[in-house]
Amino acid sequence: MQQGDPRRSAETLAVCLGRPPAEPGSPLNPALVLSSTFHQGGPHAYSRDGNPTWEGFEALVGGLEGGNCLTFASGMAAISAIVETLPVPGRVVVAADAYNGTRRLLADLSRRGRLRFRTVDVASTDEVLAVCSEMAETPGRPSGAEGTFGAGGLLWVESPTNPLLAIADIEALCAGAHELGMDVVVDNTFASPLGQQPLGMGADVVVHSATKILSGHSDVLIGAVVTRRDEVLSQLATRRSLHGAIPGALESWLALRGARTLHLRQARSASSAGLLARRLAEHPGVAKVHYPGLEGHPGHALASRQMNDFGIMVSFEMAGGAEAADKVCRALELVCVATSLGGVETLIERRARWAGEEAIPGGLLRLSVGIEDPGDLWADLSAALDTASGRTR
Ligand SMILES: Cc1ncc(COP(=O)(O)O)c(C=O)c1O
Structure with missing residues (x-):
């Protein structure tokens, strides 16, 4: 060959x-x-x-x-x-x-x-x-x-x-x-x-x-x-x-x-994205999670047939709207608040802050999941979610 x-x-x-x-x-x-x-x-x-x-x-x-x-x-x-x-x-x-x-x-x-x-x-x-x-x-x-x-x-x-x-x-x-x-x-x-x-x-x-x-x-x-x-x-x-x-x-x-390392990075990021999506869906500060790997996602069955994984991107809407979403961004220590996606580092941003994204819910945060330890990522995200939704730890 x-x-x-x-x-x-x-x-x-x-x-x-x-x-x-x-x-x-x-x-x-x-x-x-x-x-x-x-x-x-x-x-x-x-x-x-x-x-x-x-x-x-x-x-x-x-x-x-x-x-x-x-x-x-x-x-x-x-x-x-x-x-x-x-x-x-x-x-x-x-x-x-x-x-x-x-x-x-x-x-x-x-x-x-x-x-x-x-x-x-x-x-x-x-x-x-x-x-x-x-x-x-x-x-x-x-x-x-x-x-x-x-x-x-x-x-x-x-x-x-x-x-x-x-x-x-x-x-x-x-x-x-x-x-x-x-x-x-x-x-x-x-x-x-x-x-x-x-x-x-x-x-x-x-x-x-x-x-x-x-x-x-x-x-x-x-x-x-x-x-x-x-x-x-x-x-x-x-x-x-x-x-x-x-x-x-x-x-x-x-x-x-x-x-050259696309397959390794993607496998890790997609697996962490699935884990974070499931945990986000259980957090009381989060109103909705958009991730095709979740069974409740309207495109889940189609994505299961059409895709080899469910991807590295997760979007979620904060129950407290844009204000709560901005608070999450300010409270994060590991996850970087920056636009773009697909890098080895996890990025988050509130999409509606961009011109042309007015139709996107104000409290929606888009997460590009990197290759860090998923436990560390969830620890950072959950602490920021707790802070933003007024939950004491
Ligand atoms: C889905 C999608 N297509 C195209 C582009 C444009 O790519 P670039 O920033 O490399 O010009 C982007 C950038 O974020 C994107 O997310």
Whole structure:
């Protein structure tokens, strides 16, 4: 078997993929190539069009998702490249609680007449497909673009969603959208390629903020797109070259190094997330816990079929609202109060403090569970919850 043999498990692929050929004297790890330009006549000419250091990370992410990968300067750079590929005027149906940057980008482009979009509850397959069907029938299709990516419209799915952790039926949505002539993008940041592989469920394109669990150490910004459609890959490569939203060589090297331990970090974080979710649900200061691993979560049965674990993210609503949630943040000693997710360290934040998150309950705290001792995490969280809800210890 070769290093990247698809018969190997994802855990093994995370360790093996993206390495230079195993030859006597050759290094195990890809070189960090810090050069903007290359001697003529070889596979690389100028680093905005391609840098050998990107290729290791692209091989690994592509191998895990089951397609071909291109890496970008950030998750938003990858998302922008996909949206920019749509013929004008684009038509997009998007999860109402998709990542706020994605929604803000669509709103910006819509104000400037480049596309129209509708938001939907992605957990309701019927609602999503009804809106897709209305979109597909709206007059004003882009002319001369038949057969190109997104010409019949685009469905943008996130599952689990950020931050309410709703679960979409990816397979049913892809089948329904394709019947209507639409293409489907799945933002797989929250699940990671180890949690679910949307291309195998029918998605046309998968996008990642690889800033998060893929690289895993909160030390780089980087994005990735994966697809099996060669013409889409080539259009996205063109967007990357022309817009210049390329990852730094150091960032892609660090991302590859971080991704080598993805399976270990994810297994630990997902197991701790399950434990914390169950304990949070029992705390009297907590009104509601959103975690697909809890039996009471509306997407639990679907997540059990669709995902390999229930993820590393937990959201919970404080009974005392925004004020109590802020008190929790002030009382924490171990858990860091910071935005972002997927790093080795546990992070928490009150999402409604961000512009564009007004629809999120004010008392909702989003927790990204790291790899610390789960007992230490619960000790810190429960002490802060007790303080915030006026319980003496
Ligand atoms: C689900 C999701 N997608 C995309 C992004 C954007 O990624 P980046 O911050 O790497 O640009 C984020 C960032 O938080 C995210 O949570």
